[in-house]
Amino acid sequence: MTKDNMIQVQNLTKMFGDFTAVNNISFEVEKGEVFGFLGANGAGKTTAMKMLIGISKPTHGAATVAGYNVLTEAEQVKRNIGYMSQRFSLYNDLTIKENIVFFGGIYGLSSADIKEKSQAMINELGLHDMADSLVGSLPLGWKQKVAFSVALLHNPKIVFLDEPTGGVDPITRRQFWEMIYMEANRGVTIFVTTHYMDEAEYCDRVSIMVAGKIEALDTPKNLKRQFQVDSMNQVFLKLARNIE
Numbered sequence: 215m216t217k218d219n220m221i222q223v224q225n226l227t228k229m230f231g232d233f234t235a236v237n238n239i240s241f242e243v244e245k246g247e248v249f250g251f252l253g254a255n256g257a258g259k260t261t262a263m264k265m266l267i268g269i270s271k272p273t274h275g276a277a278t279v280a281g282y283n284v285l286t287e288a289e290q291v292k293r294n295i296g297y298m299s300q301r302f303s304l305y306n307d308l309t310i311k312e313n314i315v316f317f318g319g320i321y322g323l324s325s326a327d328i329k330e331k332s333q334a335m336i337n338e339l340g341l342h343d344m345a346d347s348l349v350g351s352l353p354l355g356w357k358q359k360v361a362f363s364v365a366l367l368h369n370p371k372i373v374f375l376d377e378p379t380g381g382v383d384p385i386t387r388r389q390f391w392e393m394i395y396m397e398a399n400r401g402v403t404i405f406v407t408t409h410y411m412d413e414a415e416y417c418d419r420v421s422i423m424v425a426g427k428i429e430a431l432d433t434p435k436n437l438k439r440q441f442q443v444d445s446m447n448q449v450f451l452k453l454a455r456n457i458e
C-alpha cells in the first residue's frame with residue numbers, strides 16, 4: 215500500500231457457485247477521498263463491500279483496507295473502519311444517548327470516552343432536546359445523521375456507507391453530505407454507495423459497476439467528458455445501455 219492509499223483492491227472476485235457476483239475488480243482509494251461506488255441493483259456493490267469490511271472471503275484476488283489484508287487481518291480491518299447502512303443502523307427502542315453508549319461499548323471505548331464523545335456529538339448535531347428521545351421517534355433524516363456520527367465514534371480511518379440517504383428528503387440529504395465532507399476534510403476516507411445521481415456528482419471519484427465488473431472509474435467531471443453528457447445520471451444510463 216502506498217502512503218495515501220486507504221483501500222487497495224486487486225482482481226477481487228466473488229463467486230456463488232457458478233455465478234460471478236464480483237468479477238475481477240481493481241481500484242484504489244486515497245486517504246480523505248470521497249469515493250462513490252455505483253451500480254444498478256444486483257451489480258455486485260454489496261458483495262464487494264462485504265469483502266472489503268472483512269465479513270466475506272474473496273474467491274480470488276486481494277484487498278487491503280487501512281493497510282490490513284481483508285483475508286488474513288479481518289479483525290484489524292473491522293477495528294479501523296466504520297459502517298453504516300440504510301437498512302440497519304441504530305436501535306429504534308433505545309434513546310440517542312443509549313445508542314451512543316451501546317455502540318461505544320461495542321467499539322471498546324472507555325466510559326469517560328463515551329461520555330465525552332456523546333456530549334460532543336449532541337453539541338455538533340444540535341440534538342440537546344432530543345438526546346433522551348427514542349431513536350424510533352426521530353425523522354429518518356435525523357436517524358441517519360445520528361447513525362453516521364455513531365459509525366465514527368471510534369475514530370475509524372475509513373467509513374463505509376451503504377445507501378446512507380435512501381428515502382431521505384433532498385434538503386436532509388444535502389445536510390448529510392455536508393457531514394460527509396466535514397469528515398473527509400478531517401482525513402476520514404469515505405466509501406459510499408448510492409442510487410442518487412446528484413450524490414454521485416458530490417464524490418471526488420466514482421466507480422460504476424455493471425454485472426460484477428467496474429465499467430467506468432474517474433472524477434464526475436472526467437466521466438461526463440468521456441461519455442459526452444452533462445450529468446452523472448446520463449453517464450449511468452449511457453453505460454448501462456451500452457452494456458445491454
Ligand SMILES: Nc1ncnc2c1ncn2[C@@H]1O[C@H](COP(=O)(O)OP(=O)(O)OP(=O)(O)O)[C@@H](O)[C@H]1O
Nearest residue numbers: 230233234235253254255256257258259260261262
Ligand atoms: N449469498 C449469495 N448467494 C448467491 N447469490 C448472491 C448472494 N449474495 C448476492 N448474490 C447475488 O449477487 C448479485 C450481486 O448482488 P449485490 O447484493 O452485491 O448487488 P448490489 O449491487 O449491492 O445490489 P443492490 O443495489 O440491489 O443492493 C445478485 O445477483 C445477487 O442475487
